Structures are given as C-alpha cells and as structure tokens.
Amino acid sequence: MTTTKRGNTRALLARDPDLGAGNVLTTLIEMGADTERPTFTFDTAVDGRPAWTALTLGLLDERVRARAAALSALGIGRRDPVAVTATGVADNILTFLALARLGAIPALINAKLAPEITALYVSRLGAVGVLADAARREALAPHGLTLLAPIEGLGAADPADAPAPYRFFRDDPVAITHSSGTTGVPKAVLHSHTSLYAANRHRLRMPKAQGTDRILSALPAPHAATLIALNLALSSESELLGLSRQTGPSVLDAIEKWRPSGVLGFAATWSEMAKTDLRGRDLDSVALWWNTGDCAHEAHIRRLISLGYREVSTKEGRVRKPGSAFIDGLGSSEMGHSHFYITHTAETNRYGRCIGRPHTFAEPVVLDPEGNELPHGQVGELGTKSPTLSLGYWNDSVTTHRTRVRGYFLTGDLVYRDEEGYFYHVDRLVDSVDLGDGKRLHTALSEERVLNACPDVADCTVVAVRTDDGVVTDVMLQLDPAADPAADRTAAIHAALGPDVAATVRSIVVVDDERIPLGPTGKVRKVALRAEVTGQGAR
Incomplete structure (x- = not known):
C-alpha cells in the first residue's frame, strides 16, 4: 500500500x-x-x-x-x-x-x-x-x-x-x-x-475547475449523471451533497443551508428555479452552475449567472467578482456524459441554443436520414462517437443496432453546426414537425424564442401536432411570480415565432405547473400533450 x-x-x-x-x-x-x-x-x-x-x-x-x-x-x-x-x-x-x-x-x-x-x-x-x-x-x-x-x-x-x-x-x-x-x-x-469513467479521466488530466470543491447535486439519484458526479467528487477530493428532491425551492433552500461552490442539475432544475422568487435568497456561495442532459434556455441561464461570485484573473491578480459561470452542453444516459460544453458568464453572448464545441473525447457529426454527413448550417440528427458511450440497451439488441449508423450513436436530437465549430440544438426529432416546402417547426427552439421575447414568462412549453387539417400548435406559458396573468402576449409571441410557425398557433394560454405532465426526471411529456390534441391517449 x-x-x-x-x-x-x-x-x-x-x-x-x-x-x-x-x-x-x-x-x-x-x-x-x-x-x-x-x-x-x-x-x-x-x-x-x-x-x-x-x-x-x-x-x-x-x-x-x-x-x-x-x-x-x-x-x-x-x-x-x-x-x-x-x-x-x-x-x-x-x-x-x-x-x-x-x-x-x-x-x-x-x-x-x-x-x-x-x-x-x-x-x-x-x-x-x-x-x-x-x-x-x-x-x-x-x-x-x-x-x-x-x-x-x-x-x-x-x-x-x-x-x-x-x-x-x-x-x-x-x-x-x-x-x-x-x-x-x-x-x-x-x-x-471504462465508459462511465472516461469523462472523469479526461477531467483528472486538467486543472481542477473553479466551483468544484463543494458540489451540490440536484441530479436525480438513479441517473448516470449522478454516478459520474459521485466518482468525480471522490477522484477530485471534492465534497458532494446529494439531494433526494430536485424542486426549485428545495434546491434553493439547500444552497442557503450547505453553501456549495457549484451546483449540478438538469435543465428542469433551472426551469423550476426560474419559477421561484429569487429575491432575497442568499446564493452568494455559488461560482458555477453545471448543466447536463438537455441544454438550458438562455432566459434561465441569464438569471443564474447574475447571482453568486467567481474568481477572475486580472493584472492585479485573482479577484472575486460578482456573477457566476454556467456550463451548458447536451448529454443523455446513452452518451454517458455531455459531449459538448460552453461556459456562459455575464460577459459572453453566444446563445440561440448553442451547446458549444465538442469535448476532445467526442466526435459528433450532423447526419441526414440516410446517414450522410451534412454541411455547416444544415439541420440534421446528431450522431456521435466517444469512449463515454454506453454499451447499448440491456436485453434489447434490436434498439441498440437501430441507433447506430456508421459507428455513430444516433441521439434523436436535431442540431446544426456553424463554421466556427459550435453546435446548436433545435429540438428532439420526435417533437419537431414538418411544415412542408422544406420548413420545419422546432418546438424547443420556439420555446427559446418565446422566453426571450417575454421576460415575465418563467417557462414555456410548445407542442405541435400534424392533424388532418394541418399543423396545430399550442403555446403554454408559466409565469414569473411577479407577472400579470391577464397581459396579452399574443403579438410578441407571434413575432418571436415567425410567420410560418405563428400561422399554426391554435392557442396561447397561461397554465399552472400541474397542467404540464412531467416524466420521472422532470422532462415535459410532450407525447402526452400531443395525445390530447389527437385524442388518441398517451402511450
């Protein structure tokens, strides 16, 4: 020994x-x-x-x-x-x-x-x-x-x-x-x-990141991201607090009680916090918010990076500066770890659902339905290779092989890449709808635009369905605690969505949290909302 x-x-x-x-x-x-x-x-x-x-x-x-x-x-x-x-x-x-x-x-x-x-x-x-x-x-x-x-x-x-x-x-x-x-x-x-530790091994070869000495995990306990986080904490000699409940108020209470330097969570966590009154909350200990799973919305990121403090290098040395950092990306259980990263602070301004550039251990591409790689600027399905990828689906070789093309894992996400090598997420493939004439309605991107156009909207869910009469879109708004529920936001939302998507909008309605069906990890079950429109029932 x-x-x-x-x-x-x-x-x-x-x-x-x-x-x-x-x-x-x-x-x-x-x-x-x-x-x-x-x-x-x-x-x-x-x-x-x-x-x-x-x-x-x-x-x-x-x-x-x-x-x-x-x-x-x-x-x-x-x-x-x-x-x-x-x-x-x-x-x-x-x-x-x-x-x-x-x-x-x-x-x-x-x-x-x-x-x-x-x-x-x-x-x-x-x-x-x-x-x-x-x-x-x-x-x-x-x-x-x-x-x-x-x-x-x-x-x-x-x-x-x-x-x-x-x-x-x-x-x-x-x-x-x-x-x-x-x-x-x-x-x-x-x-x-090996796969579930590959990203941690990569991090061990890098300097220990600011905000990772004392980490609060608001990730669901049974998720792969939690297993990665606990091993990262052990390997990096960090302290980790695990929360059994990941609601916005419970996370805020835990931050005030335990004083973490970093907070790990899913996009649903930040959404929950955005629907909570943050005035008077003591969140000064936080230097880093770290998102995984679905990428986060700009409106939620901007609220969080205005809080807390971080250290920055200046000519006079390292100083403590108001405002925190937010690391965003895109990951899934199958990907084993986020394959992308981008750091947002008050001084950065690359949004539009940008998920950043790939980690050095990832090799992502944008593919058409036949598995051909698409050029910069064109939307297609994300395929990726990485040592972090899962081995496949347990007792389900059919699905395992259906999600592999040319050695790439097909994530089910629609993305595009710009000429600088940044990737942008626009929707899940199952949630996007073809409008014809080469146009598509991307629900996640539509939500991003509504949130940016309406600062008093804390969260937004857009659901689109193709019916016999055409595409029908519903926009459901969850308001900031100080917002006026009677305000008419129709014109602003139509303008944000653009004429092609706005023409499909059937309703814009303010809803309570209970109206939005969630899966076990906090994701919106759009399949259930679509079933309400078609009357077929959710499977």
Missing part, C-alpha cells in the same frame, strides 16, 4: 489504467488516501448518522462494506443484475457502490416511475430481484416482483464480512440506468467500467 500525499490523488488516479466507475472508492482506500476527509453529505439520515452530516472517506467505505456484506449474504455476486429503487439519494448511492464492490450490476430505477411501468421494466431486465425502500416496496408489492431485503436495513451487517472487492476489467458492465421514459417504458442503458 502506498500512502498518498494530499494533492497527489488526482495525478495518481489519472495514471491508473485499471481505474473506472466500479472501483474508485476501493482504489482510494488501497492507495492510502486520507480517510478523514469529508466525502458525501445526504439530506436524510444514514445508518444512524443525522442528515446533513458529512461521511468521511473511511466511514463511507465502512458503510459500503456493510451493505456489500449484507448483499453477499443474500447470494448476490458477479454479473447479477439487481434492480434498485429508493426515494432517498443515500440509498441509491451507497447501494450502487456496494453492488459494484461485488461485481454485480446495479440497475438504478427512478422512484418517480409508476409502479406498473417499473414492474414491466424490471421484467424486461431479467433482474434477480429488487432492492427497494419502504415506500417503493409497498407500491411494488401487488406486481409480482421478487423483493429482496429492505434496502434500509442493509447497513446493519458487519463491514468485516464484506468480500474482497471485485477486480474490474475494462468492458465489464458496471451499471444499468434508464432513459427519461417520457414516451413510454424507459430503455435500459448499459454502462461499462
């Missing part, structure tokens, strides 16, 4: 060829890392430790070994797929780490997924059983699943009984996460030991 000196950990990990998503914790312990440094903080009690109390690296290892001992006693071992569904972030993270230690394959399932959909998803997985907390066990009990020991009790086992850590190889399966499920039963996305 080699005892590491403080500050050497990142360099040593970056040079370790066997390091991956399944063995960061055990590698740190074996290399003699500082076991007294704080690692993870949870918003619920963990094995008798109060909520909001940091676990040291040593205590984290002990808690994981206890769970591994309990799981091993249940007969769970190498290559066993085990479904995990729990409402608290602590149970998700600690159970992932314990199953990884055994070489099992944790299949993390969002607790907001309906019980009947969860049961169907688990049956397709072929899981050996389900680890669930009390709330989820009760909901799943009528559905005939094999429910294993209560997840809350796993930590009662003796850590000394844990088997030796499994030795991972490059392409070993390390986790199954799932897609957003906004169009039906989620797809089961398989990640490897």
Whole structure:
C-alpha cells in the first residue's frame, strides 16, 4: 500500500489504467488516501448518522462494506443484475457502490416511475430481484416482483464480512440506468467500467475547475449523471451533497443551508428555479452552475449567472467578482456524459441554443436520414462517437443496432453546426414537425424564442401536432411570480415565432405547473400533450 500525499490523488488516479466507475472508492482506500476527509453529505439520515452530516472517506467505505456484506449474504455476486429503487439519494448511492464492490450490476430505477411501468421494466431486465425502500416496496408489492431485503436495513451487517472487492476489467458492465421514459417504458442503458469513467479521466488530466470543491447535486439519484458526479467528487477530493428532491425551492433552500461552490442539475432544475422568487435568497456561495442532459434556455441561464461570485484573473491578480459561470452542453444516459460544453458568464453572448464545441473525447457529426454527413448550417440528427458511450440497451439488441449508423450513436436530437465549430440544438426529432416546402417547426427552439421575447414568462412549453387539417400548435406559458396573468402576449409571441410557425398557433394560454405532465426526471411529456390534441391517449 502506498500512502498518498494530499494533492497527489488526482495525478495518481489519472495514471491508473485499471481505474473506472466500479472501483474508485476501493482504489482510494488501497492507495492510502486520507480517510478523514469529508466525502458525501445526504439530506436524510444514514445508518444512524443525522442528515446533513458529512461521511468521511473511511466511514463511507465502512458503510459500503456493510451493505456489500449484507448483499453477499443474500447470494448476490458477479454479473447479477439487481434492480434498485429508493426515494432517498443515500440509498441509491451507497447501494450502487456496494453492488459494484461485488461485481454485480446495479440497475438504478427512478422512484418517480409508476409502479406498473417499473414492474414491466424490471421484467424486461431479467433482474434477480429488487432492492427497494419502504415506500417503493409497498407500491411494488401487488406486481409480482421478487423483493429482496429492505434496502434500509442493509447497513446493519458487519463491514468485516464484506468480500474482497471485485477486480474490474475494462468492458465489464458496471451499471444499468434508464432513459427519461417520457414516451413510454424507459430503455435500459448499459454502462461499462471504462465508459462511465472516461469523462472523469479526461477531467483528472486538467486543472481542477473553479466551483468544484463543494458540489451540490440536484441530479436525480438513479441517473448516470449522478454516478459520474459521485466518482468525480471522490477522484477530485471534492465534497458532494446529494439531494433526494430536485424542486426549485428545495434546491434553493439547500444552497442557503450547505453553501456549495457549484451546483449540478438538469435543465428542469433551472426551469423550476426560474419559477421561484429569487429575491432575497442568499446564493452568494455559488461560482458555477453545471448543466447536463438537455441544454438550458438562455432566459434561465441569464438569471443564474447574475447571482453568486467567481474568481477572475486580472493584472492585479485573482479577484472575486460578482456573477457566476454556467456550463451548458447536451448529454443523455446513452452518451454517458455531455459531449459538448460552453461556459456562459455575464460577459459572453453566444446563445440561440448553442451547446458549444465538442469535448476532445467526442466526435459528433450532423447526419441526414440516410446517414450522410451534412454541411455547416444544415439541420440534421446528431450522431456521435466517444469512449463515454454506453454499451447499448440491456436485453434489447434490436434498439441498440437501430441507433447506430456508421459507428455513430444516433441521439434523436436535431442540431446544426456553424463554421466556427459550435453546435446548436433545435429540438428532439420526435417533437419537431414538418411544415412542408422544406420548413420545419422546432418546438424547443420556439420555446427559446418565446422566453426571450417575454421576460415575465418563467417557462414555456410548445407542442405541435400534424392533424388532418394541418399543423396545430399550442403555446403554454408559466409565469414569473411577479407577472400579470391577464397581459396579452399574443403579438410578441407571434413575432418571436415567425410567420410560418405563428400561422399554426391554435392557442396561447397561461397554465399552472400541474397542467404540464412531467416524466420521472422532470422532462415535459410532450407525447402526452400531443395525445390530447389527437385524442388518441398517451402511450
């Protein structure tokens, strides 16, 4: 065993060829890392430790070994797929780490997924059983699943009984996460030991980013992005707070309570915060907002970068300056990590749904329906290659191969690239509608334009459907708390959308949050809204 000196950990990990998503914790312990440094903080009690109390690296290892001992006693071992569904972030993270230690394959399932959909998803997985907390066990009990020991009790086992850590190889399966499920039963996305850590390895070779010493994660606990974030925090000697609830008010409360320097979230998080009155909130600790998944809207970004402080280099040295930074991009469970990045501050002005330039580990292209690469300025489907890509869909080789063309993964996103190498996201392919004569209606881009045209609109949902009578578009507005709900915004919205899209608009209506159906990760279920127009019901 080699005892590491403080500050050497990142360099040593970056040079370790066997390091991956399944063995960061055990590698740190074996290399003699500082076991007294704080690692993870949870918003619920963990094995008798109060909520909001940091676990040291040593205590984290002990808690994981206890769970591994309990799981091993249940007969769970190498290559066993085990479904995990729990409402608290602590149970998700600690159970992932314990199953990884055994070489099992944790299949993390969002607790907001309906019980009947969860049961169907688990049956397709072929899981050996389900680890669930009390709330989820009760909901799943009528559905005939094999429910294993209560997840809350796993930590009662003796850590000394844990088997030796499994030795991972490059392409070993390390986790199954799932897609957003906004169009039906989620797809089961398989990640490897190497793929789920590839972006973190890239970051370890770079200077530690400002705003990553103390990170608040507002990401859904079972998502691939959370697994990447927890391993990044361990590898970078950062502190990480995991939130079990990602509503706007709960995130704001946690920022004020825990004082993070950086906040990780999805676009839905920033949207939720935009609908919350930020006046009087103490968000000065935040230097960095870090978005993944769908790219964020300019209106939401601008609100956030006006808050907090960051350090900047000047002739007089580094100074603390009002205003934070926002890193945007585009990612998905299948991509394994955002393949793009762009940093917004008050001094930058490249928006229009720009997702930035690709990371050095990604090779994105814009493709036509036949798989041919399109020139600059033309909209097509995003295809990408990267060591971060998932291995495919678990137990679904048909979908795996349908989403591959010429070695590229087809993301289902419509994008274009400019001559400077910046990429722009305009919509999801399933949400965009052909208007004829070479014109298309892009709902995400339309939402961006409405938000920019109407500063008192906190969020916007645009849904377009082709009917027998032509294209019908509905615009649903969620207002800023100080906005006038009776104001007529029709002219401004029509002008923002342009004549071709404006001609399809059937209604512009102010709605409450409850009117917008959301998937388990907070994405709008436009398939359900389209079904209302066609009267066919959402699938």
